[in-house]
Amino acid sequence: EIVLTQSPGTLSLSPGERATLSCRASQSISSNYLAWYQQKPGEAPRLLIYGASSRATDIPDRFSGSGSGTDFTLTISRLEPEDFALYYCQQYGGSPPETFGQGTKLEI
Amino acid sequence: EVQLVESGGGLVRPGGSLRLSCAASGFTFGAYTMYWVRQAPGRGLEWVSSIISSSDYIKYADSVKGRFTISRDNAKNSLYLQINSLRAEDTAIYYCARVDYYDTGYFDLWGRGTLVTVSS
Numbered sequence: 001e002i003v004l005t006q007s008p009g010t011l012s013l014s015p016g017e018r019a020t021l022s023c024r025a026s027q028s029i030s031s032n033y034l035a036w037y038q039q040k041p042g043e044a045p046r047l048l049i050y051g052a053s054s055r056a057t058d059i060p061d062r063f064s065g066s067g068s069g070t071d072f073t074l075t076i077s078r079l080e081p082e083d084f085a086l087y088y089c090q091q092y093g094g095s096p097p098e099t100f101g102q103g104t105k106l107e108i
Numbered sequence: 109e110v111q112l113v114e115s116g117g118g119l120v121r122p123g124g125s126l127r128l129s130c131a132a133s134g135f136t137f138g139a140y141t142m143y144w145v146r147q148a149p150g151r152g153l154e155w156v157s158s159i160i161s162s163s164d165y166i167k168y169a170d171s172v173k174g175r176f177t178i179s180r181d182n183a184k185n186s187l188y189l190q191i192n193s194l195r196a197e198d199t200a201i202y203y204c205a206r207v208d209y210y211d212t213g214y215f216d217l218w219g220r221g222t223l224v225t226v227s228s
Contacts, residue, residue: 035214037153044203044218045153056216088153092213097169100153 002027002091006101014108019076021104023089028069033093036065036074039086039103048087049074076106084108110134110217112204117222124194124226130187130204130219138182141207143215144189146200156202157189160211172198194226 003026013019023034032052037045047056049065052072062077076083089101116128128144144156157178158167166178177190187204201223205215 033213037215044220045215046218047214047216050208050212050214050216090153090214097155097167098213099155102152 001097002029002099004089004091004099004101006087006089006104008104009102010105010107012107013079015079015081017079019074019079019083019106021074021076021087021106023067023072023074023101025070025072025091029072029091030093032068033091034065034067034072035090035092036063037088037090038083039088045088079106081108112206112217112219114202114204114219114222117202117224119225119227120194121228122195122226125190125192126194126224128189128191128202128222128224130189132185132187132206135206135217137180137185140209141211142180142187143205143207144176144178144187145203145205145215145218146198147203147221148197148200151200154200158207159187191224194224196226198224199226200224 005024007022034052036049038048039045048059048063053065064075066073084106087104092098113131120126141160143158146154146156156169159178159180175193179188201221203221204219206217208214208216
């Protein structure tokens with residue numbers, strides 16, 4: 001099973017700043033099958049990025065994903081108030097099961 | 109509107125059973141692999157079970173194998189999860205999620221979830 005470790009656990013920033021979230025895998029993820037999700041309190045997760053760097057439909061271009069192999073990054077270029085939420089990475093390139101990271105809380 | 113709506117959660121005693129449902133609308137439900145994913149209070153996301161479009165291939169997490177049964181009815185655009193022998197550690201919000209059209213494995217649509225609480 002591929003274990004995903006997200007860092008930091010909590011990231012405290014202000015609107016307008018740049019956020020960099022990390023997701024590290026215990027082994028290489030084939031085909032860069034790595035996704036990022038945003039979750040706000042009381043809401044379902046929302047797909048942001050798939051294939052490590054492809055933005056999902058209707059996701060603003062201030063969100064970007066990068067990385068390969070075992071190290072992946074989600075960057076939010078200029079934080080908007082609505083961006084403060086929980087963020088999870090997920091791998092879907094390894095043998096089952098698909099696994100999630102433990103999450104990064106982005107707070108003001 | 110493209111959406112998934114879960115129902116069937118509630119408070120149940122240890123050892124009890126529940127049947128969760130997920131109603132799909134706005135897309136061709138029968139074309140997609142579907143998952144159940146849960147989130148325990150204050151915890152992260154955990155894959156529970158999955159079923160391909162034809163129901164021919166089903167997977168379960170080790171933590172629920174033998175107790176949970178996933179099924180679907182494509183004619184009714186519905187996904188189900190029968191959960192038996194419930195334990196306190198099964199307390200969670202249960203989400204149904206749709207895998208992307210090309211079945212690569214990321215979840216492009218989620219429901220809002222249904223809460224299962226296991227307590228005496």
